[in-house]
Amino acid sequence: MGIKQQLGMGVTTAVLGLTLIGGGTFAYFSDSSxxxxxxxxxxxxxxxxxxxxxxxxxxxxxxxMIRDFELQNNGSLAIDTVTLDTDYNVIDVEGNNTEDFGDFIEVEFLYNANNLDEVIYQTTLSELEDMSPEAISQHIFYPELGDDGLPVGESHDLVVAFNFLGDVDADLNQFQGDSLELEWTFTATQMEGEQR
Known part of the structure; x- marks a missing residue:
């Protein structure tokens, strides 16, 4: 490499160094929030x-038998729909049942305790167990809750009549001493999300 090239490289390096030093001392205003x-x-x-x-x-x-109970919204969000899942177990003490005890327990969902003749929906426990929770909601809860659902802090009275059907064509003696354990699971869903 010739002397001119070495001098040129030295000058270029010096200019670059001065540029970096000068650039390092230059600042912009800034702010943060x-x-x-x-x-x-x-x-x-x-x-x-x-x-x-x-x-x-x-x-x-x-x-x-007529019983009433309350469904309560104790959360901070309004409830849109309520569904019901039915599960029962028959304890056949003699082991002689040829029919389902649930076929002979009729369930009537009533509007309120003051008008026991106003039935919202009527079915048997066995049919109720086979229904989808959404279908049950449509038949039982929607007539009362409607589009408004169950607002925060409010409750809804549910009145139910259970009837042991006396079907004369059935051998009801098979159910003597038997018992039926019923479990109802109520499930709530939220209202649709909204722009907030």
């Missing part, structure tokens, strides 16, 4: 009071 944001999810809390709707013994064909 911090925002604090929170996303807090609401709660969906459906309660049934009392938790034991019915507990009877010594039933006989033709008996009828």
């Amino acid at each position: 911090v925002t604090n944001n929170t996303f807090a999810a609401g709660t969906l809390d459906l309660d049934a009071e009392p938790t034991t709707v019915i507990d009877v013994d010594n039933l006989k064909p033709g008996d009828s």
Whole structure:
């Protein structure tokens, strides 16, 4: 490499060094601001009071029992729909049942305790167990809750009549001493999300 090239490289290096030093001392104005944001999810809390709707013994064909209970919205979000899932277990003490005890327990969902003849929906426990929760909601809860659902802090009274059907064509003696354990699971869904 010739002397001119070495001198040229030296000058270029010196100019580059001065540029970096000069650029390092040049500054812009700046400012910053911090925002604090929170996303807090609401709660969906459906309660049934009392938790034991019915507990009877010594039933006989033709008996009828009326019970009422409350569905309560104890959460911070409005409830849009309520569904019901039915599950029951028959305890056949003699082991002689040829029919389902649930076929002979009729369930009537009533509008209120003052007008017991106003039936919202009528079915048997066995049919209720086979229905989808959405179909049950449409038949039982929608007529009362409607499009408004169950607002926060409110409750809905549910009145139910249980009837031990006395079918004369059936051998009801097979159910003597038997019992039926019923479990109802109520499930709430939220209202649709909205622009906020």
